[in-house]
Amino acid sequence: MPRISKHLAPNVRVSITPLYLRRSGGIEALNGIIDPNTPGLCFYGTTGNEVVGSGNRKRFEVRLDALPDRTFVFDGGCLKFRGERSNEGSDGEDPDLLEDAVEEEMEEEDEPSEDEIDLCWEAGQQTTDVRLSNPDEAFNGRCSVRIPRGSSPARYFVSFLPMEHIDSVVIPAINLHAVTVMTDWVPVTLPEYLTWIALFIIMTTTLIPDRKAYWYKGDFAFKPVINFSTWMTMERFDAINKMHIFVVPDGTAHGYDKLYQLRAFIDAYNEKLKEVVIPGKYLCVDESMNQWLGHGMPNLKKIPRKPHSIGQEWKTVADVNTCCIIRLDVTGDTLSKKFDDVHPKTIATVFRLVEPWFSSGRTVIADSWFGSPAMVRALKDVGLFSIMQVKKKRYWPRGMPMEDMVGSLGEEVGDVKVVKSRIDSVFIASLRDKKPKCVIANAGSTTAGNTVSRWIDGQMHTFTSPMVFEEYEVNKGAVDTANNRRDNLPSFHDVMKSYNWEIRCLAFFLAVAEANAFSAYKYVEGEGAPHHFEFRWRLAQSLLDYAKLMRDGSLFDSPHLRSRTSTGRHEITSLGKLPSGDYRRLRCIICHKRTQNSCLCSSGKGICRACYTRHLSDSSS
Structure with a gap:
């Protein structure tokens, strides 16, 4: 039971949620008047006399505005103090004030101050993908692995x-x-x-x-x-x-940086990942956990929603085509890092992850931890598009429309609501699926896509999903796939x-x-x-x-170590250099003369140029 407010007293304004009203049996009296499952709903009323309860708990008689003819007795922990009763008020308020009170409460919960309200939104469908209308600004290639x-x-x-x-x-x-x-x-x-x-x-x-x-x-x-x-x-x-x-x-x-052991290695690791994988059209941003149950880790975290809930959290970005993680950023760092002094923490984290691909026109896919109007616009300023999920935690992220994008959806499965920004290409779309979904994007469109079937509450529902939701769902799991491949075995x-x-x-x-x-x-x-x-x-x-080849000096520093099975690809290539800087030389497998050359199919064995033609002939026979 919640803590009792110290301001509770007879003849004050209070509110109660449907959860506690349902326990008292009063919710049945509202059937046909108000849907008790409405998100953000609460009922206002006025306290009466204090009633002696068990122990030291306070209990009060309460007359609700929606049910003025009935008096309920509630524990003080069920009631939320709303202020002193107005002298101009009466027990029989106009019924319309209930709806106003509910809307007022939702506004207080969603937007704590007026400067957080962005009024530059309008209802309407996003029928055009800006990446198609401006192809020079968008990247549409596939991943390349070097x-x-x-x-x-x-x-x-x-x-x-x-x-x-x-x-x-x-x-x-x-x-x-x-x-x-x-x-x-x-x-x-x-x-x-x-x-x-x-x-x-x-x-x-x-x-x-x-x-x-x-x-x-x-x-x-x-x-x-x-x-x-x-x-x-x-x-x-x-x-x-x-x-x-x-x-x-x-x-x-160690006195000023508990992670000093890892700094240089992380930088070198990220540079290597950037060199090997050239990502495709989509960059998926998410979290990865390095599980640890011991002591001493300076940035240890506990995240109950994770499969491995205790350990070191890393923000990561993966290429969607290959599901390769291509950049990491450690969290829980006490030192200021790049972009921290010019951007909020979340935006700075994403900027560090996608910095190598600024101005490339790629599309960033991310979940609700990252999604917000500010994030989408910040990424657009550095030449990246975005499709991100957005959720209401205690409040919606700053800059969202005044109207609740999920609460305003209809009850029918497949209902869609879209609002567009008046000042740029950002739009927000919500969908009534098995669970309500909401995305914010400046790429994609809300044009009807494929038909989707869902089994919900014992019935099969069929509806068309907007294309922006399909694009998000298809590409959101690259980091999760990489995490599963790392942890499942x-x-x-x-x-x-x-x-x-x-x-x-x-x-x-x-x-x-x-x-x-x-x-x-x-x-x-x-x-x-x-x-x-x-x-x-x-x-x-x-x-x-x-x-073993490296230890025996039979392998040069930057090898093209081939598979033992010939790939059928033939190309004369250098054997490279030894650590001393001298060219590596081996005996040709055909004429046994020393040579600096080899063939790609020969697993690092020597083949001189004079014998290369014979090698091709022997391979084809």
Whole structure:
């Protein structure tokens, strides 16, 4: 029961919601007069004498304006104080004042001050898509993934990781810190680091309670296909896990920035994602959770509505064609970030996510956490269109029409209401579906689209949905798909056990890269792409081979690591350079002379130009 207002007394104005009136049995008396399920409805009345209640609870006699001939007794917690009774009032107010009172209450709830009311709206359909009327301003292409077709799963995976940053910053930091803690520390190398990651990937495909079994130790009967001892000792594996950091620990930096360990890695990670995936027409903005139940994480959040409700929240943007996450922004940050000083927090967050595609004419799809008139107009100012869901929480977002866009819908399923801005191309549309929906956009149209059937309250309802709702529904789930691919199977956070929250962040970054690799592989390779579990197993094996070739010096820094199965594509290419800067040279597989060249189909084997024609002839025969 709510707390009793201290202002409640006899002969004051109060209101009560249908919920409490229904408990008293008075709601039946209003049948045929008012729909008690009307959103925002409340009943006004005047208190009478105070009645002695159980305990210390106050109870009052109340005469409602809608039922002046009846007196009810309500607990004080059911009543909301509305002010002293006016001397000009009477118990028998004009019945029309009930409707005025309801509208007044809705206005007070929706719009707390007059300066939040935008009067520049008019009713009318949005029949023209501004992207079609101004094609030069809109982007209509599909996504492009900068990974050659036929590449191995390992090539896809490392393409989504900031390998240069890992090699030049992360690994040196691990070594610098480890030698101060462990006197017998052997420096980690990049091939060893990739081997360490590959072994974790194998763990996600074969979960074993006894970790020693991966190294064929202990008494556990089941053994994995690959003996980890072939690649790394258990002691070395655990030591890297224990010593892993992103930058050398700095107490001064930690004093003013609790996330200093992640800063540079996040920037490098985002730059790498931007280079690999060129997004298509739609950018989907949403949230991703990095689950964590331990202690120490500085920006830990609890969001009950999420499947993994406790952890680190990230705002993310994904390409709709591939469902690859292409940019991340961490939340709960105490430091001011870009755009924070010129825009509200929500707009600044979205700006950081979509900044690489300013002025590109792409369309941003987002849910109600982001949707508002200010957001749509701010994105249009930087050359992006928007279709976003909008909801009334306690209030509608600032700038919405005075009329409730959902409350004013008719009761018939499929009823549509549209208002347009008088000053620009922004419009708001609401639809009576199984649940009422409302979107705000400056792209798309409200022209009738496909026919939709819904089973509601034991009946089948058929109606036509406006095209803007269809466009939103089709494209809104890209981030959710990426999150599901990251979490539905056992993932890195299930096997990278640690009390260190930075390791959990590393698991999150690796899981995003693995999910992106699978999504990109399906998109690029097309027909014949394996399912996710099979892809992950192939990824682990190819990453071990990748690390072995790198360790043996048979792989150059920026490889086009091909699949073991020939793709049928032939092209003479360079073998690249060694870390020393010298050109890599191998013996030709035909004439055995040293050469700097290879063919795309040969998995990094040497083929000289003189033997290239013979190689083509042998391949075709």
